[in-house]
Amino acid sequence: MIKHFFTLAAIGLISFSSFAQSNGCQITIKDDQQAIEQKTKDKLSAAFYNVYPWFASADGYRTKRSADLIFNSNETTDIKAKAGEIIVNGDWVKGKSQKKIEKQLRNAFTKNWSGFSIQKKKGYKLTFISKDPLLDPLLKQKLIDTYFEIYPTLVKTFNNKSTHNVLFVVDTAYKAVAEASGNRILFSAGYLNAHPTDIDVVTHETMHIVQGYGYSAGPVWLTEGIADYVRYQYGVDNVGSKWSLPAYNAKQSYQNSYRITARFFAWLEQNIKPGLVATLDQQLRAHQYTEQSWNSLTGKSIDQLWEEYSKNPGQVKLKYSSKAEKG
Incomplete structure (x- = not known):
């Protein structure tokens, strides 16, 4: 989980604005009439740095990191906010506590999204943000249920x-399938709408959060192969998702990643060393993985293991999860 540490660096009045910057975000408070006391502006600045980085991170990569704050009692009864602009009712804000301002500011930002919800269950929390007004409510619920399951x-x-605190963001501007970063998973609205049965994309992506390897822990093919092996082994409905591990062919390599590597791992678990994937996962997280890990764990190099697999790839029993079979 990426933790944000916020600091307040208010620099007071510069002509008609109050300027401060923190954590890549900045606010310019504009008060032409000098009608708002400095104490209130300090509360607004502090509230901004406690709320805006959260909003910008959840909203998307291209969300503006700077915002103008202006006072206009004709446009809003309290606070109106979007990326890059915050409008505050000057009469409403007078005498308000910073906690009250933060709550109202957060609520104002959530109105930019089609859907926003927070659910908690048995010590785990999921914040769900949808920027797609056409997202099927039933599909949304299946994604949430899969997370908690x-x-x-x-x-x-x-x-x-x-982390026990995860964020799902369904974004119409994101064109891939899904990706995990820190405690956030970004889903493509287009992909979800085109593949509404693929709920185990949640299993793959939440495994990336669990992996938490950081940088330079190991090759990408290994990271993705483990995530897809975990999807195969722990997925809640791979049959319903129309997802399976591909049959072996001579053009494949263990470095092909994803499902090809995952099938190889299933073979290794059944024929070479049960628990191998979990051990590799531990080594990667501890940044202890090297190419020699295969030799020390199995007595053979990765290339030797792949050669054995290629000679008898059918020597693996594959069983896929199915909610239909579970009833």
């Missing part, structure tokens, strides 16, 4: 230090 299991199985 699978994520606690992955945390307990692989990394009990993982």
